[in-house]
Amino acid sequence: MRRATSGVLRFWIVPVTLVLWELLTRMAGSPFFPPPSRIAGQFYDMWLSGPVSQLLLTDSALDTFGPSLGRLLAGWTIAGVLGIALGVALGRIRGLADYTDPVLQFLRALPPPLLVPIFFVLFKVGTPTQLAVIVFGVIWPVLVNTTDGVRAVDKGFLETARVFQFSRYDILRRVILPSAMPKIFAGLRLSLSLALILMVVSELVGSNSGIGYSLLYAQQSYDYAGVWAHIVLLGVLGLLFNALFLVAEGRVLSWHANARRNV
């Protein structure tokens, strides 16, 4: 009962904000700050007025979201796999981290958008470059967290594995990785929100499809309601991804949440 009430109270803030926003923008009357009702209208016209068979999404929505989400998920997945693999190697192979640390710290400090011109030269213009930007930008949280996680495996867990003579594969797959999983998931979650940002950035710079490109196009056509609609879209996508990720995390790491609660 109390939880239900607090849920309702929390959601009060949304309509209140929208009404305030509407009033302020109408009073200001600036073309750069259209009221939310116009933004919503534009959002609907552009993307949500499609046929039921496409879940109301317009063709334009499918053409815009498809490539972007594809790049985002592909880039995030590649970064995740590479980050976990490298992180495990750095965390488990003694000395390796010491040798590679200066190089990694240097690479990590580079802002990924600045590397776009270099990626243009290395890869073709288009999806490969965008993927490279995303992977390079979002691999770090996964890599760093995985390294930390596999280093922090409880000594007791490893001693048990040694006494019972687990194979190297079993030690990695059934002891080290599960034990590091809470940290790895924290890294993956951070990477996901970064991936959304880098997806847009990479599409702003050199692309002829996707949400970023579409945003740029709206801006160049002085369609400010359209620009705002894109911003709202990115916010909604961010919320959605985070929610989906938390559901997945809850399933995979239920042991972790429960184990901590019971200690």
Add this chain to the structure above:
Amino acid sequence: MLELVDLSHTYGSYRAIDRVNLKVAQGEVVCIVGPSGCGKSTLLRSIAGLIKPTGGNVLLDGRPVDGSPENLAVVFQDYSRSLYPWMSALANVGLPLRRRGLDKKRREAAAMAALEQVGLAGAAAKFPWEMSGGMQQRVSIARALAYQPKLLLMDEPFGSVDAQTREELEDLTLRVCAHHGMTILLITHDVDESVYVGDRVVVLSKAPGTVVGDLPVQLPGPRDQIHTRELDAFVRLRAEVGRLVRGMTPHRNGVETR
């Protein structure tokens, strides 16, 4: 089957154990008791291959041991760091059997049988954090049983559970090892426990730990928490071991000398 020859270990300049000699026969239950800080754990960890002793040898069936020996299981004191919280009880017990070349079905059957022996058949699907400390330690014991080791090492296995659970687990250990004919080396700081569980009690001195007493326990079996503990033989032996642990010269005439 197990023989320690002049086993010594030094951490830096600190001598934890010094020339420990011990022979354990097949099927024997030997309790090692000593004051805290006498190197009991160091001794066990040397045998388990978790540390490399700086001197002496561990022989199993006459062969020197290098690293963790085959056919050896350990029940650690801290079950929360020994059972994997991301696995069910059944998976925890079955995991070491992967090395035995059994397929999944047979591994699960063996794990289930071991859980039944410790009275946890109904909790196979539970996770460690859903169980009490005593239950978790039963799972640890089941894991060791399913593994069917020739030598079972127990490092203060009942040190983290309440007194009642402790008695239950002591009886459980006695029952299953009689059933399997397993050789057990149990380490404890509890004098009562060493006499109650052991066929033999080996007393270590304060650090650097060395063997100061090796007493056979001749108590009628099967042992019972109430009756065994009120026997004259039990009381006398307990006093004897107690004196040795406190570093007093054993004296059978009731006169103690320091």
